[in-house]
Amino acid sequence: MATTLRIVVDQMVTPAPNGISRYTEELARALVLTAPRGCTVEGIASALPAEKIAEIEQALPGLAQLHRTTLPRRELAAAWQLGIVPTLGTGMIHSPSLLAPLRRHHREFDQTQMVVTIHDTMAWTHPKSLTPASVAWHKGMAKRARKHADAIVVPTHAVAEQLSEILDFGDRIRVISGAVASNLVLPTDADERAEQLDLPDEYLLAVGTLDPRRGLTSLITGLGQPDAPELPLLVLGPDSWGELTLAAVADEAGLPEGRVRALGYLSDADLAVVLDRARVFIYPSLHEGFGLPLVEAFTFGAPVVHSDDPALVEVAGGAGIAVERGKKGYPERLTAAISSVLDDPDKAARLAVAGADRARAFSWRDSAERVWALHADL
Structure with a gap:
């Protein structure tokens, strides 16, 4: 039967x-x-x-x-x-x-x-x-x-x-x-897609909305600090949340116009291209249940910086850099973690290898x- x-x-x-x-x-x-x-x-x-x-x-x-x-x-x-x-x-x-x-x-x-x-x-x-x-x-x-x-x-x-x-x-x-989705693979026309998306040669990548829970405002605020990396920040997600916009948050942080840009919601092929070319992937969310974007970034060898939310720490399994959330100084701690990767090619390479290995666990x-x-x- x-x-x-x-x-x-x-x-x-x-x-x-x-x-x-x-x-x-x-x-x-x-x-x-x-x-x-x-x-x-x-x-x-x-x-x-x-x-x-x-x-x-x-x-x-x-x-x-x-x-x-x-x-x-x-x-x-x-x-x-x-x-x-x-x-x-x-x-x-x-x-x-x-x-x-x-x-x-x-x-x-x-x-x-x-x-x-x-x-x-x-x-x-x-x-x-x-x-x-x-x-x-x-x-x-x-x-x-x-x-x-x-x-x-x-x-x-x-x-x-x-x-x-x-x-x-x-x-x-x-x-x-x-x-990770079965269709999330690097396409053969990656260069053409990168051009259509107007991707910079080097950039930081984050995902989420301006919902306070997602921690994106803290990340943008940190990038406005005097000693912060000057790479552009691309955001996988919408340009606004309620009355808040990325442009307004970036302006308040003292960032020049265009330094932070929303990519919206991408096809799997475009998402693969964006992940593959990111210098650092940042996931500053304060509360998650799983954190699939971490595994996606790991899959494409992007060095990952994430919050110390328990679910993200569990999923990352030590393959990313965990940053203490919430308390005063979170924007500065995020920026310091990002700089530690950008300033140390060997560290970035180690994170890429560890992340790719971790991705195979799922x-x-x-x-x-x-x-x-x-x-x-x-």
Whole structure:
């Protein structure tokens, strides 16, 4: 008798793709490729338009079937939050987020398994980084997970520890990390892409928004110090956050116009080119659940400077330079760490080698196999 694992893939095609969108697609694809003999993978999605369904099916060859619920995404999220699960609430179900048909069940009697993923604790620790509606939804679904989920997947031990202090999941938490996207490889037309992106010959690279949690303002402030490196800073992300703009923050730091530039959201090919040519990659975020950008930078041999956020320290595994967060002097400490790399070619080379080695510790195949093992244990 065939065993079927159903994975919620709805967030692959959200209007504004995000980290969970990519996580969902990569994990689902790897689950299909690593399915044990006699096991198949099916998908669950909201009442998406036909073209979105086709997009999912094209991205996930080998998916046995894609089930569409009768409700659109917004209504489905609200219904599942209320425990209204008219269909698709039985069998082995894995959700790459908290969007899941959580309900009361008896695993030993009806063979139903419910596993959800909680990527971070921001809804509790940094609610201003999310919308009020998103905070309420995440907290509500986490409470349902506490009641009904058979296991909760988190990306790092840091998140596991933080989550345990917020909700009592007992021994149900499992740490299974993500990895770099399979399509993130250096293209053959790298020089042409670099020219189109107007990349400087040398530059610093960061990722994030001006949300205070991301620490980008501290980085820009530090670059305005008299002894700071004079290389331009390119930012993977938007030019503004609310009423704040990169230009305004850079101007307040005393940086000349154009010294800090947003690249927006790039294709995988363009992102690979930008990472490959960066002198130093900086990730100053004050709170993260995993920190995939670190692994991406490691993959392309970029020396990495990051904050000492527990999740980032765990993911980096000593392959980057960790800078103490928060307390007075954070901008200056970031700048000093960057200068230490730029001024010492041997140190930069050592970091590049250590980072490339660390990146090999993360793979989607390994993550998928651990998900299959988790469901087998359940």
